[in-house]
Amino acid sequence: MMSSLNEIEIRIIGVLLEKSVTTPEQYPLSVNALTNGCNQKSNRAPVMQLSETEVRETLDSLKTKRLVQVSSGFGSRVDKITHRFCNTEFGDLKLSEQQLAIIAELFLRGPQTPGELRGRCSRMAHFSGMADMETALESLQAYQPDPLIRSMPREPGKREIRYQHCFGDSDAASEPTSAATEPAPRSHATNHTHELDAVKQELETLRHSLAALSARVAKLEQPEP
Numbered sequence: 497m498m499s500s501l502n503e504i505e506i507r508i509i510g511v512l513l514e515k516s517v518t519t520p521e522q523y524p525l526s527v528n529a530l531t532n533g534c535n536q537k538s539n540r541a542p543v544m545q546l547s548e549t550e551v552r553e554t555l556d557s558l559k560t561k562r563l564v565q566v567s568s569g570f571g572s573r574v575d576k577i578t579h580r581f582c583n584t585e586f587g588d589l590k591l592s593e594q595q596l597a598i599i600a601e602l603f604l605r606g607p608q609t610p611g612e613l614r615g616r617c618s619r620m621a622h623f624s625g626m627a628d629m630e631t632a633l634e635s636l637q638a639y640q641p642d643p644l645i646r647s648m649p650r651e652p653g654k655r656e657i658r659y660q661h662c663f664g665d666s667d668a669a670s671e672p673t674s675a676a677t678e679p680a681p682r683s684h685a686t687n688h689t690h691e692l693d694a695v696k697q698e699l700e701t702l703r704h705s706l707a708a709l710s711a712r713v714a715k716l717e718q719p720e721p
Contacts, residue, residue: 510603524576609656
């Protein structure tokens with residue numbers, strides 16, 4: 497399994513995975529479109545400011561690793577880029593729709609909780625509920641011959657464990673901990689907690705909206721001087 501992708505390589509592959517699913521009519525991508533996707537401000541963490549030159553240089557590295565293909569369309573001088581990261585005829589890495597969505601989001605935004613992933617992955621794959629997401633996460637942890645993601649130590653004061661991909665060359669990715677080797681617990685209580693938190697957030701939003709509306713009504717009911 498690959499384990500030496502740098503930050504820019506990870507961002508480029510993440511964008512190609514994402515766009516191949518969310519905007520198939522615009523895929524393969526031109527270098528300009530790929531650069532814009534890498535520098536996109538929404539659904540990216542961290543936000544980058546890559547130049548086309550940096551993207552082209554990184555594409556050369558990815559071509560050497562056989563992770564992307566750059567070709568010119570018939571009658572066009574514009575290069576078009578497709579990923580060869582997974583689900584290719586000669587590649588070993590085969591991912592389901594759900595697994596691909598999770599990897600793409602981890603590439604684009606870094607470590608995330610199951611709840612965050614469920615919301616963000618919904619644009620690329622269908623998850624019927626948290627149990628569905630947790631099953632997909634477990635399958636990526638148990639992937640053979642090497643796991644594709646790992647769980648991180650629980651942060652102080654946080655309820656959910658975050659997950660990170662195993663393709664980077666960062667210190668965090670190269671130093672697994674005992675907590676990272678344990679799959680996140682699956683239980684009805686966990687699912688209930690996710691749902692309860694969402695309801696609480698919606699209620700708080702409704703309270704603020706109601707307070708603002710009440711203030712406006714009271715102001716309108718005041719007699720004119």
